[in-house]
Every structure is written in structure tokens, then in C-alpha cells.
Amino acid sequence: MTLTAEQTQEIEAARGVRHETRRPTVPALEDMLFTATPVLDHGFVRVVDYMGDDAAIVQAARVSYGRGTRAVSEDRGLIRYLMRHRHSTPFEMCEIKYHVKLPIFVARQWIRHRTANVNEYSARYSILDREFYIPSPDQLSAQSAVNRQGRGAVLEGAEAARVLDLLREDATRNYDHYVEMLNEDEQGQKLDPGRQGLARELGRMNLTLNAYTQWYWKTDLHNLFHFLSLRADAHAQYEIRVYAEAMMASVEAWVPIAAGAFRDYRLGAVTLSAQMLGLVQRMLAGEAVGQAESGLSKREWRELMQVLGRGDDA
């Protein structure tokens, strides 16, 4: 269970309220508002507030690029032009706030994106929940033999069982000892009246990196796209990618035109170096080019062939 009964009730109460506003409002995102999308075994992502819509991007672009871009029919073209040519400031005019529950080792990657506002649950003040991320068996992968940062085949049989046991036992034991050292339970009730209890700011160090934390995380659309371009990418670690994918769904509801442009010109796009472009031009002119005469390293040639869908030529 990712949400407590109390939290579910708070969300329902919040969703029941309606206000009148003059602000730009997006019905498709209002439908999702406050609702938690489950991610991993105990995590979630939920949108708790937003500012702006596709039209706010257009409005800002028009103040910058002035008169003559007024035809309503061109909104989509303008947003796609801005995305294609990396005119990023109009996208900064939209803002979104998420409430996220996530394992600490995922939070450590995520926080490296510096241009966001964050309020994280503090284990100096409060006691963390008794919840840890345990990978599902299909995500229990071996180290990749070819890629130092990647995953290889899924572990199986006794090795898989042993890993799952260790992860579960160590996280549980460490949490139990955390509570014992603090000498208070999750509600802050003292356990043994004869002991003082370790300071929370010290006790937390016994927790494992798969313990869950939570935070409010607020950013503008430009920086969110940057986050998603790195974290919804196939090279991102699975455990953060699933958060990025859940967030991408909320972006599709919120700013459908910008989200489409992002898919076409960023997520699905490739960059060719000066040398690679020259080779593509030669190939298009009918020349047969191989790695040897390409001037590219083997690694880069392999990357190029992959991009061009010619894996076999490598």
C-alpha cells in the first residue's frame, strides 16, 4: 500500500472541493489532480498544483517575438517551432508541483536536477515509514558485461532468491534497529521508559538506501522537459525511469501540444556530429562508407549505425 487510509481520505476531500478562478485551467489535468499514480512497490507521483497551459507558452513567445504571430491557427506550429529551435524561455512560463514518494537512492539521482524547488520529508524531525523498495523479480538484473552503468540479464534461481532475501532481511532488520535506537515507534510514542533514545538525526544513518522518502517537487516546464529527456530515456536507471514515465503522462494531459513537440524533437530526436553529418551526406550521395574510411572511432561508428537503423553494418 502506497497511501495510508488517512492520505486517501485527505485526497478525496481535496478532490471534492471546487473553486472559481480566472486563471488558465486545464480540465484534463484537473481530472487527475491530487490523485496518486502508483510507482514501484510503495511509491507514487501525484500532481498537486500547476500554472499555465499551452496557450501560456504562446502568450510568452508572442511578447518576445512580437506582432505578426497572432493567427490562432498557428499555435501548434509556433510551439513546435520553439521546441525545434530550443527557444526555451516561453516553456518556463508554465509551472507544476508534484508530491512524490520514492526510494532514497532514487531521490539521490533526482536531486541532481538543481533548478527545482524541493521540500523533502526530514528524518531529523520525523520518523520514516517502515517501507523499502524491493525490486520485482523481472527487474533483478545482473551487471551488464558491456556497459559499466547498465543492466544485463535477469538473475534467476538460487541467486535471485538469495538477493531478494538479503535485500528484504537487511532493510527490515536495520529499520527495526532504527526504531529500537530511537526508542520510539512510528507515532513518536516512547517504547522503553528506562532509555533516553538516540537523536533522530543520528538514528536515521542506520537506514538502507532503499527506504522510502517523500517530497514536494516544483519546477517549470522547460526544466521538467530537461529532466524527462534524461530520465525517461532508455539509458536511465529503471527505478527513476518509471517515475519519469508517470510524470510524462501528466504532461500529456496538461500541455498536449508541447508534450507532442517534446516527443518529436527531443525524446525521439538524435544529434549528429559534424563528422557524422558529413558521412550521412556522402551515403545519401550513393557512396559506400565503412568505419575504416569514416574517420570515426569504432565506438562512434557503432553509435551512428545504431542511429541509422543499420546495426548490421557495424
Added chain:
Amino acid sequence: MTLTAEQTQEIEAARGVRHETRRPTVPALEDMLFTATPVLDHGFVRVVDYMGDDAAIVQAARVSYGRGTRAVSEDRGLIRYLMRHRHSTPFEMCEIKYHVKLPIFVARQWIRHRTANVNEYSARYSILDREFYIPSPDQLSAQSAVNRQGRGAVLEGAEAARVLDLLREDATRNYDHYVEMLNEDEQGQKLDPGRQGLARELGRMNLTLNAYTQWYWKTDLHNLFHFLSLRADAHAQYEIRVYAEAMMASVEAWVPIAAGAFRDYRLGAVTLSAQMLGLVQRMLAGEAVGQAESGLSKREWRELMQVLGRGDDA
């Protein structure tokens, strides 16, 4: 006139629309939304969007500082505690977007605040309006004799008249020549079919620094308070201070508790150095302390006496 008839009409149309939203909504700010507050002779400030309210600050603080801060009656106390102890991240959870029209020399000061999102009217793409800031006679001040960045007495008589004439004539002539060089009027219509017209990105260099520009400017509440603490301060140049004051009024409507805390703990607060604090403690103990034995420089002593409301002791 700061707004064109077209703009006034657009604002009225926007204000007439109401949406239903689940988001936190602030009626007092909704009342002002889109409306332009006149500033200087042709400028304005208007709120065009916002996210969050006083409760959003409390919500974020509680995720950080955890259970046990739940009593609703303590919201005010919590916000004031956060402000007093410079716990700034909860204030970052609120966001506001302004549309501002302002002289270029004011924009040059303003843009130094880097943690905001900006889309400015571009004179590379568009033709600027024929509007320039001319100070009102009571703001036509001499250079201060004691303060290298300040103003002294108001100019009078022939000197004042001459300055106003020069400012008006030079700005007007330069604008006329700008239009002549571009060879197009404010609507982009070609003037003399026999001439090509200078590129806009070049022609703009003939404008004076009191020409008006405009932008969308969006920031979070923490950074807005930082901006206001510098620009609503008595040491700020009058021409930017009047913008800060107009924005402060919108903040009072938006987040009244946070705005009050800001007035008490930031705008009206003073900082005493270690040495100054030691002197105050000695004075409170009944000791008569003068500059000579204070260990402070004359300048710092004067600053301290001013802070303590003892101008005469200097």
C-alpha cells in the same frame, strides 16, 4: 496612457471568464487578476497567474518538519517561525507571474535578479512603442553630496526646466530617427518605398534608456521576497521602488500571513554585527558608550545610532 484600447479590451475579456478548478484559489488576488496597476508615467504591473497560497507554505513545511505541527490554529505561527529563521524552501512552493511595462534602465537593474523566468519584448523582432519615461518634477533630484548612489534636493527653476526639455526632446528625436532608419511605422508599414530600411536589430541602438519595454516575469515567493527586500527598500532607486511597492500590494492580497511576516522580519528588520550587539548589551547594562571606545568606525557607529533611533548621540 499606459494601455492601448486593444489591451484594455483584452483584459476585460479575460476578466470576464471563469473556470472551475480544484487548485488552491485566493479570492482577493482573483479580484485583481489581469488588472493593470499604473506605475510611473507609462508603465504598469499586473498579475497574470499564480500558484499556491499561505496554506501551500504550511503544507510544504509540514512535509519537511513532519508530524506534530498539525494544529490549524498554528498556521500563522509556523509561517512567522519559517520567515524568522530563514527556512526559505517552503516559500518557494508559491509562484506568481507578472506582466510589467517599464523603462529600459529599470529593466537593466531588475534583470540582475537571476532566479526568475523572463520573456521580454524583443526589439530585434518588433518595433518599440513611442513612449519614454520623463520624471515628474518632484522626482527630478540632484546628485546627493553625501551618498554616491543617491539623490539630493529636487532641482528647481531654470535648471529643472532645461533637464525636462532635454530628456523629452532627445528621447523624441531619437525615436523619430529610429522610425526613419527602419523605414516603417509602429504597425510595421513601410514608409518610403524607395528605401530598404535598417534592420530592426540595428535600429534599436538609437533609442534612449528611458524607452519603455515590457516582459512577463515569473518567480517563486521566496525569490520575490528577496527582490522586494532590495527593491522596496528606501535605498533602492525611486523608479524601481515604485514597481516593488505595486507588487507588494499584490503579495498582501495573495499571501497575507507571509506578507505580514515579511514586513516584520525582513523589511522592517535590522541586522546587528557581533560588535554592535556587544555594544547594545553594554548600553542595556547601563554603561555609557561613545564612538571612541566602541571599537566601531565612525561610519558604523553612525549606522548603529541611526538603527537605535539615537541620531543625536553620533
Added chain:
Amino acid sequence: MTLTAEQTQEIEAARGVRHETRRPTVPALEDMLFTATPVLDHGFVRVVDYMGDDAAIVQAARVSYGRGTRAVSEDRGLIRYLMRHRHSTPFEMCEIKYHVKLPIFVARQWIRHRTANVNEYSARYSILDREFYIPSPDQLSAQSAVNRQGRGAVLEGAEAARVLDLLREDATRNYDHYVEMLNEDEQGQKLDPGRQGLARELGRMNLTLNAYTQWYWKTDLHNLFHFLSLRADAHAQYEIRVYAEAMMASVEAWVPIAAGAFRDYRLGAVTLSAQMLGLVQRMLAGEAVGQAESGLSKREWRELMQVLGRGDDA
């Protein structure tokens, strides 16, 4: 003349001093240190300090990506890999500080790059120099007919002469009136003892946007590359591009491997959208594809043909 005699002397004095240091040091950049590279008619760029070198990028990457990347022969390969895959943080470990003299309208574009440290000459405190940018005749271009932000053919004959006269006369007259209103000369000497003189913070508003200002501008290598990718680009306005090009020369001296990687993978690179890549793959497979069946808009098709060096197919 871009430098005063006093400045030239200060630079020579600074260049004459040598210190002993344990820090990474780059002889090729030391050779240039403090020297001013002239830009435009009165501007300059000069490097006044730096931190790090190509090896500092490698050092930071290795702390991140760990053991097993130690072979010295691979430094170049590692830096190029980082650039190609947009691993930007190791480039942030190098820092450079410039002293720049530039027209105000160029400064207004430049300052939009927010991740830099800036100290600008303040016309609230000081009197600006009597210098303004007047374009050379070969840069006096007409507005482009096809591109709303670009330049067309160079102006000629009477039109060119008139433009140059207006720019020169207006800037000069406005500067003269600025001095008259302040009632002090460039050295701060009072001119007419019978007048008070307008406050400097007000007088500056009479200056034109081609007046020169100066600043110290400090940034890390990653953000400098971002700046250069936008401002050394062919679409940048000529008047800022020449600064970017002068800075690019200092980067080549400073971090030659990173600068080469930047040229190949950023400056000379192109990005293909998901759709464009699909079209290139079809073309490489021998299919004849035209705009009609491409699914691209005319504008995007034109952009693709240009990238592929097939201008004629459009």
C-alpha cells in the same frame, strides 16, 4: 581606441608579475592573460582569471564514473564521450573570468544567460565613457525580407550615409546633454558652479543603447559552451557573435581537447527529429522521398534539405 593609456599600463604591469602556484596551469592561456582582444569599434574581451584545464574535466569525470577509466591515453576519448553524451557536470569544474567592454544593447542580450556571475559598471555611481558603437559600413544591413529577426542586404549610398549620420549625431548629442544635465565632466569635476546637477541615476536615462558599458563576467565551462553554442552561431546577431568568437579563441587556448569536442558535437552538430530521422533512414534505403509524402511541413522539409546539403531538392 578601446583602452585608455592608464588601462594599457595596468595590463602591462599585471602581465609582468609572475607567481608560483601548485594549481593546474595552462601556458597557452597564460600567454593571453589580461591582454585585450579588440571587438567592434571600442569594445574588447580579455581573460582575467581561470581555474582548471582539460585534465580537471577528466579528474571530475573519473570521480563520477570511477575506477577503470584511468589510462592516460584515453583522456581525449573520455572528454569527447562526455561531450557527445551531454554529461555536462565535469565541464562545470573549469571556470573562467572575462573583462568585457560592450554596447548596452549587446549587454542586454548577453545578461539573459543567467548562470554567470556579473559585476557591471554602474551608471548610478559613475559617469559612462563618451563612446558609442557605430556599425562599420559593411555591417549596416537592411531588415531581412524573409526572416523577422535577421539582416538582409547591406545599405548603400545616401540611405547608408544618412543612417550613419543619425546614429553618430544622436549618440553624441545625447551624451553631451547627459554631461550637461549631470553638470560634471567624465572625471567628476563640477562644470557650472551655479547649478546642482542631476542625479547620475537619472541622467543615464538620456544615453542611447549603443553607449558602451563594461563588466566582469565569470562562468563555468559548461555554461560558457552553452553561451557559445547560441552566440557563436550563425543565427546570432553579428554584434554579439564577434564577442563569442573572440571568447572561443581563448577557450581553444585554455582547453583544446574540450574545445575540439565542442566544435564537433555541438557547434557543427545537427539534431534530427524522430520524423526527420525516419526520412533519412528511408532515403538511405534508396527510397525517393519528397516533401509531399514526408509528413513534414514545408518549413521543416526546407530545414531538413538544408541540413542534408540538398538545398535544390526543396
Added chain:
Amino acid sequence: MTLTAEQTQEIEAARGVRHETRRPTVPALEDMLFTATPVLDHGFVRVVDYMGDDAAIVQAARVSYGRGTRAVSEDRGLIRYLMRHRHSTPFEMCEIKYHVKLPIFVARQWIRHRTANVNEYSARYSILDREFYIPSPDQLSAQSAVNRQGRGAVLEGAEAARVLDLLREDATRNYDHYVEMLNEDEQGQKLDPGRQGLARELGRMNLTLNAYTQWYWKTDLHNLFHFLSLRADAHAQYEIRVYAEAMMASVEAWVPIAAGAFRDYRLGAVTLSAQMLGLVQRMLAGEAVGQAESGLSKREWRELMQVLGRGDDA
């Protein structure tokens, strides 16, 4: 031991090299360069590069505040003026780079300072060292009864012994299981040829938050002062405060005038709210003021009495 023999050797080698430079150089900081200051049981801080000195602050301030601030004797006064009046940009002209080894739970606090450049050792790519922070007995404190984020009395006897045992055993066991799951030792050698070994990016989640990580951390002096004002403060958690204090020592060597100003006007300074200042003025005028008639809450009154060194009046 905080440093391996290999690291000690690398540091000695680096310290043995001298280059000639034209850059501002600070002999007192050069003396420390690369040397590791031990912090906690296995951590360290060491300066690995720097840019600028006290004179660079003055140089930047003078470009901003112009002519007339030239007298060399006034450098100290100018820097202290800038600090006192929070003119922060000249301090941004100095930059420093640290190499730090620190427990993960300390790194999680530290990284919240967003305006720095960071390259952290990645446990996705590499295997972490077998080192964890175990508090010394005099730092093994109970939770404070009065302050939800603070420490109370030191634990003693059986309770202390039990806590130390748990911390040591849990961290060790979890590390051993981490190595077992990865199926490779710290040098990356495969342990059991019959097993695949879990991906590093997954295995790391079994580590405890007192495991040590390391990073390069680079920032400018203004942001470093902000970091130090929060983390060298008595309210900061001991485990991060000791790092801040070690860094403060390097700042004293590097920019002694700025460091002194920082001590006087920031670290040792207090801020009085508008209401508090009014009360101090009344007290100085001889009025006897108590909490009841002060208008302050009990909490604020207590804070004020503490600031004024009148703990007994509360």
C-alpha cells in the same frame, strides 16, 4: 584511515609540482593545497583549486561602484562595507573547489545547496569503499526533549554500547551482503564464477546511510559564505558542522579580510525584527519592558532575551 596509501602518494606528487602563473595567487592557501584535513572518522576536506583573492573582490566592486574608491588603504573597509550591506556580487568573483569524503546522510543535507557544481562518486559505476561513519561516544546524543531537531544529553552505559554495536554490525553486515550480491570485491574482481552478480545500480540500495561517498564540490565565495552561515552555525547537525568548520579554516587562509567580515557581520550577527528593535529602543530609553507588554509571543520573547544576553529575564 581516511586516505589510501595510493591517495597519499598522489597528493604528495601533486604538491611537489610548481608552475609559474600570472594569476592572483595566495601563498597561505597554496601551503594547504591538496592536503586532506581529516573530518569525522573516515572523512576529509581538501582544497584542490581556487580562483581569486581579497583583491579580486575589490576589483569587481570597483568596476561596479566606479572611480573614487581607489585608495589601497581602503580595501579592508570596502570589503567590510560590501559584507555589511549585502552587496553580494563582488564575492561571486572568487571560486574554490573542494574534494570531500563524507557520509551519505551528510551528503543529502549538503546537496540541498543548489548553486554549486558537483561531481559525486557514482555507485552505479563503481563499488563504494568499506567505510561507514560511527559516532564517537561523546557525540552519541539523545533526542532533545525541547527541540524537535536537536540533540540532548549524551547516551551512556548499556544504551550507548548497544547503539554503537547496532550501528557497527548493521553497516558491516549490509556492506558484506552488498559485496556478496554484486559478486565482486572492491577492486572489481569476480568472486564466485558460478554467479552473475547483481547490477551495481541495484546492489547499492542495500548500503546504509552512514556509508561514505566522495565528491568534487565547487562554488563561489558568496554561495560558500551562505553555506557556511547555515552549516557552521550552532543549529546545524554536528556531522555537517565539522565539515563547515574545516572549510572555514581554508577560507581564512584564502581571503582573510572577507573571512573576518563574514565572522563579524554574518556568523556573529543577529537580526532584530521591527517589533524587537522597538523594544530595544524602549529598553535603552530606560523603560522596563516584560514579555506581557512586549507584544511578542513567549517564544519570540525568549529568543530576544537570549540575543540580548538576558536569559534570566525570560
